[in-house]
Amino acid sequence: MYVPPVVPAPQAGGLADAVFDHAADDPDRVALGRKVDGEWQDVTAAEFRDQVLALAKGLIAQGVRFSDRVAIMCRTRYEWTLLDFALWTIGAQPVPIYPTSSAEQVMWILHDADISACIVEHEDHAMTVGSVIDRLPRMTRLWQLDADALDMLVASGEHIEDEIVHRHRRAVTPDSQATVIYTSGTTGRPKGCMLTHANFMYEADSIVARWEPVFHSKPGDEASTLLFLPISHVFGRMVEVAAIRGRVKLGHQPSLTASALLPDLAAFRPTFILAVPYIFEKIFHAARRKAEGEGRVKPFDKAVDVAVRYAEAGEHRSFGTAPGPGPALRVQHQLFDKLVYAKMRDAMGGRIRHAMSGGSAMERRLGLFYAGAGITIYEGYGLTESTAAATANPPERTRYGTVGQPIPGSSVHIAEDGEIWLYGGHIFSGYLNEPKATAETLRDGWLATGDIGALDEDGYLTITGRKKEILVTSGGKSVSPGPLEERVRLHPLVAQCIVVGNNRPYIAALVTLDNDAVAHWLRMRGKPEMGPSELVRDRDLETEIRRAVVAANTTVSQAESIRTFRILATQFSEEQGLLTPSLKLKRKAIENVYADEVDALYRA
Incomplete structure (x- = not known):
């Protein structure tokens, strides 16, 4: 494409x-x-x-x-x-x-x-x-x-x-080296990506030229x-x-x-922001907790449903597959805009109408909710090696749940094994002091990303996994952990989830808790405050997390499903060396630190 x-x-x-x-x-x-x-x-x-x-x-x-x-x-x-x-x-x-x-x-x-x-x-x-x-x-x-x-x-x-x-x-010329940015090191020692002035100028100017209208809250205002x-x-x-x-x-x-x-x-009071999905998730969950605390959770959930249906109808209209929101839906949307959506926009400064998201995948329903609430989030995808965004959803035709089309002047190709390859003026010149790694990654100018994905008939890219993260059970079943983890994380009580099972008989998971959400959950149920060691043994909490796991399992086959899980007392953090600065899981490090907990998942 x-x-x-x-x-x-x-x-x-x-x-x-x-x-x-x-x-x-x-x-x-x-x-x-x-x-x-x-x-x-x-x-x-x-x-x-x-x-x-x-x-x-x-x-x-x-x-x-x-x-x-x-x-x-x-x-x-x-x-x-x-x-x-x-x-x-x-x-x-x-x-x-x-x-x-x-x-x-x-x-x-x-x-x-x-x-x-x-x-x-x-x-x-x-x-x-x-x-x-x-x-x-x-x-x-x-x-x-x-x-x-x-x-x-x-x-x-x-x-x-x-x-x-x-x-x-x-x-200074465009081909002068501008910086060396080291990768996060999720799969080994960080490598230094050499990026030129031209890489940054071409990427930035392409993004500004294509997406500049969405930088504004309204036409003519200061971005x-x-x-x-x-x-x-x-x-x-x-x-x-x-x-x-x-x-x-x-x-x-x-x-x-x-x-x-x-x-x-x-x-x-920015007119637009750029963030990772985690930020948008936190804002949404905080708004829902506030509504629940005020006894308004049912109207809030109804507002969410209306926003999702309204945005989905608008999405269909932009692709010519349906006429858009009907009269009844428009009336409902207008009502909830005053009661719910405007308050969320005000909490973000009041002027934001557009945002960009990258770093990891955003769940489709969350993107639809924000769009229906008056903040369109354009999800994109990129790497350090591609000077950030390689794809992004176009302003006039956003397909939620995808990371969009190639940015202007670039190409996306899906290799035979499903790997995503990128080409364009934003692609880096190589790894510092790493000629072998450079040769393995850059192939006739194409960047082999290591990510697995698919292009639909309109050239929109969906990320389905990462080659090095594919788990293979002892029964030979290949499982991409990312989609499962993202679905479990949709539950408001869940902070993080890591799926394990490589060379094991079945798939399992470690789950950490969102402290703010858990404190709210305890208050709403009249439960006393608990320490971390008590929380992980609470039967009601375990039932809530099990619901999240069951919901995730509905999206995969039985062989790919999470058979069991364990709730951890503390979250994974950068300080522990378990997360990258962009909040990605360092899988090997987590499995090493929590080796006993992982082993316990497979004991009879």
Whole structure:
């Protein structure tokens, strides 16, 4: 499946040029929002350019040179975007390190990428880097953001002339390497994906050109987005670049917790957001718990059903298979819009009408609900190796439950074994220091993703599994765990689910609980608070989780079904090394840590 391009391939320049071009064209335009002492402040295009230029001078004064790799270990915040564009201005390559990385992981990236300098957020990060710095003779500089590192850098570069910076910037070409982003390491040691300025420019410009209308709450308003995804991940990095290049007002929020995120959504009031399905699930479940606590769960569930049917009717209309919502459904929808849907939109800032989702699959019914509630979510799919999105649902014809069609100027091919192959200007140039892995993954320019999927008659892609994650039972049955896990996770009490059964007689699962949902469930049933060890033995709770497992089993054959499960007392976390920063399960690590629990699932 091929989709024609909507923008030409970049012929000159690099990512930082947009900062200087925008400031020259429209210096007073609000380019970013920056939170200072709890209050949001506007940053104009001219102010951002001046800050980028001053920081670029400081980096040169401190010895950072063209093509040097500089690591950034930090949460999502304004300073990261400032550092990215300052480093790109002088032709250096920012290399992200996840802020939750262990000393061993940090050591590997700093060594493998031949890092010459590192910027960390706070003292804990500095101590992590400091614990391995004696084994890194190339790394000679370490700066800490919360110890006024940027002010120091700016002060040290005051004597550098502007022209020196611009000479560096003019030397950057589209094929210059922009960054090395390390994979999450779900199946082994992280590999460094080398991405060029052209990869980012082509991806960002294609997304902006094709989806720009959905960036707005209504025609003619100022487009803005709040970035809360980790910039250390390619998805967050792509949002950053696309916002700057697309002249979308950009804000930053470092926390994915509802208590931190929802107040900033209300204050910043973005017109659209980009997130992983987990965020949309949490917002939905929180709204339902609130309705149940107020004794309105039946009207809420009815509103959900109406929203799903309304969106599904609209989907049929867009594909020409039905006329759309009928009069009775439209009346019901209008009623629930005032009672339920508007309140959900208000909780997300009030202006969001569109969103993009990636990182993992979103359940079709959830996507339909949000669309019916007035927030259309365009689900997409991509990898670090494809500079984020490789496919996405088009604005005018969204097919819920799929990850859409190829982005403009790219192709998707399904190999004989079902593997998804990608081609286009957004595909990476290879893995750093890994020629064998590069040769196995890049085949005549095509990226062999390792994911399994299918294209329908209209070219919409559905992800069905991952080659390396296919389980084969001792009876020879092949099972893709992803769809089963996603169905179990639909239950509001379930936080995570991992399906096991490789070389075992049958399929089983480990399940973790959503703490907020469980606390609400206990209150609504008049049960006392329980500790984790008590909860996992509660018969009523086990019955609830069993319902989730039974519902998941209805989608597969008996041989593929989950025969038994175990509820765990604690969730899997990044800090334990059991989740990637994009919240994917690290299967081997989980099975190693919970080996006794897995073995117990197969005891007679």
